[in-house]
Amino acid sequence: MADTFVNPVLGGDRPDPAVIKVGDEYWMTYSSFETAPGLLLYRSTDLVNWTYVTAALPEPIGSTFAVDIAEHDGRFFIYIPFIPAPWSELEAPAIFVIHADSMEGPWSEPIDLGIRWAIDPGHVVGEDGKRYLFVNGIRRIGLTDDGLATVGELEKVYDGWRYPDDWITEAYALEGPKLFWHDDWLYLVSAVGGTAGPPTGHMVIVARSRSVHGPWENAPNNPIARTTDPAQAWWSRGHATIVRGPGGDGWWMLSHGYENGYRTLGRQILLEEVTWTDDGWPVGATDIGGELAAPAGASPQRSAEPFHDDFSTLLLGERWAFHAPSPGEAERLRLDDGLVVAARGSSPADTSPLAVIVDAHSYEVEVDVELLGGAAEGGILLYFNDRLFCGMGIDGERMLSYSGGHVTHWREPAPAVRRLQLRLRNEEHIVTGWYREPGGEWMRHAIRYETSGYHANTMGDLQSLRPALYAAGEGELRFRDFRCRPLG
Template sequence: MSTAATSPGSIRKLAGGVEGQRRSDLGDGTYINPVFAGDHPDPAILRDGDDYYVTFSSFESTPGLIIWHSRDLLNWKPLGPALPEPIGNVFAVDMCKVDGRYFIYVPIIATEISPDPAAPPQIYVLHAESMGGPWSEPISLGISGHIDPGHVVGEDGRRYLFLSGVSRVRLSADGLAADGPVEHVYDGWRYPDDWVTEAYALEGPKLTRRGDWFYLTTAVGGTSGPPTGHMVTVARSRSVHGPWVDCPANPIIRTWDAKEPWWSRGHATLFEGPGGQWWTIYHGYENGFTTLGRQTLLEPVEWDSEGWPQAAGGDLSTPLPAPTQQVGDQDHGMPLSDDFSEERFGIQWSFHAPSKDEYLRASLDDGLVLQARGTSPSDSSPLTCIVGDRRYEISVEVELLDGAQGGLLLYYSDRLFCGMGHDGDRMTSYRAGRDIPYWREPAPSTNVLHLRIVNDGHIVTQYYSPDGIEWTRHGLRFDVAGYNTNTADELLSLRPALFATGPGQVRFRNFEYRVLED
């Protein structure tokens, strides 16, 4: 039986944080990983003087490729999306600045231009005069079957892209076209065959120049699967044309034991930070919370007497000295609570796998109004936001218009989600990506309903209320620890989501996000 109750938990407020969300900067000259909590995979970083910019794989989320800015590497603010409209499945990118212009090299699968889902990935480029945009339309480089571009200007002054594999292609002087064939140039460092990994999977080449050397950072071992799989390897050469010599201390980063706090660490870039200190930025899964996706980690780098980089952060479970002595005077991130008084697409909200005209579904009119689509959350293209906290609650007011069903979810993918929907007559309960036909929750017949979901360390409790004051606990609780990549085989994360299906529209008001005490 459902029981009347208010939701449990108390607010955890971190100093200087936004809504109590996890923050890396501890405000005392130290920081703790992750620097980007929640699903921020395949970080691509660009230093431009004292400014740092980073973006991440956005896959099928639209708007995509959100650009973030920082001056201290710990506190980041979003500038907005480089890809505001649906384009396809967007993988790991690279960013650079050449001759005063900014470029993003982007692998895309099944684009709106060529929507065949069986087509191989294609490499495109965007360019702009400012990292804040506006960005150009994607321009095809004519490179097929590769992902993970890494841009570099060689000792010969020419521009090149390194690609998964590892292959390389020369670019035109303006960086907007391939200028030669794709050639295989590096076989990768081989780990012992008895190491427990997902697969060899040589990927993620990133190029960094330090002194007379070019350093080629790659990832091997697979990005999910066993926690000891993904790792960071380094090779170097005095020329972008090779030969490449492997670091004698490879891998420089790896999860050696499943008891460590961070799993499957890889896809790293070496870069110089404030004051000449060197760093590496990469992603990893949090032990016990793979539902949060691949989170972004920052680790200091030292150089040995032979000029090889060494990761110097240890197991990353304890605070480390901050990149600068600037102490806790900036906010990081953005508030997730939203009264829907202004558009926040591409800042907070994104549609999952939307159609080309998806934005025509959304408007701001006394709340957020979504035009209903599909027959269930699986084909409705829910509106989602990334969270990085282990324990939180979300709530929203739902108004049903013209026969639509609307609701609140924890959404991993179109095949894996849980939550509640209401069509004005009855409530539908969702678990493991489908409705639960044998459970009829006795929610009232109404066109306005308040919904609340509490995710307390993977244990999900749901509530509903006609007035937002007196709450009834949903009769079922869920364990969502398995809502992750090793279950669903998709490199995503579990996210709060709003959905609208059927005919008509759904109006959402006052989305609230609260962090609960650990």
């Protein structure tokens, strides 16, 4: 057993955690935005160590924002806000629901609840026995008994708690409602202050009521969690779920935040103990950097490990996800002496690359790339979004070098071959590349890149910097022996 743990408990880009306790287990998912498969489900028994189980949403119908997980009458529900994306048919933000007999699935196809221009659903059963969804704003709408349709219209029910105007935040942005009952009080946990922007912006606030219909009383100790100083280890803490601890002992809060100096990794999942005041208000921790007391009975915390994918099986969801895919994107893939990918688009910007989440300050990735036919181009990148990436690829005639989301003018003297092994090393934002023909000597790419600015506040896009494989143009490419290892 372990007495302590350190944040994050699930590293890398995993924003807006939604958590439910089912018996002695916890289940969690998070916003998957423009990736597919979406809504990756993780399981834990101690809140510290999480294991991937499945993807609840193989084919998102829009950009997938913050969800809520609910259990009712032995059935499980995930309420999902989808946002219009260039590849989707949605015309406005819309809330859907999927359901299953167990958290392992299989999960249903998304069902449209008819709710428009709302995000961040939070499910609760009122003292009247009826089901409700709360959304950003904070507004509320009724649900049918089966949870698969709405009753009535959205109505404003809570104005939020207002922080002092001289606090340095991004925007007020009342969002992320999560609700739970405790000692005959219904607690409403929300986020304000903006999810990116200044490090001191995002925060967790609480209100409570004796009834799902209000009135709501704000906690006198609001906010119950916030980054108060940019010198702290974790920035923009917010969007929280509060749950009972393992064995029913104590209370714990899971939220997200950026690591100080490593916004490139995205918003990572944070854990902190919740205490209660004598008059029944939850209190989070002041600073959640360094070693913290672990939940009772927690196993030793697992650390990031290297992995090797020989592409003998296709680990979509568990390992790989498409960025900004079109419907049926997985049809581009087949297994044949490696991973064969059909080319798409004209450059990394419009090719829907396959990316992996990383959680280390420094890491190295490597892959064998082979052009199989046609006027194709492909390689390895550190990819933020379609406007910002760096790395290198080959087209059979030359090496293409990318920086800042553009192909550079540099002509790297790499051999004009159709198969090359490529390596990228990111050492605390300094990115170095190498290449070689199979069995040859590694040659360092002449240009290094500095990527500390490849993050959400630079681009106005809540993504992260991820290793990715891309295949552009026409024809097919084969990728073999992908390796990723943390450094240090």
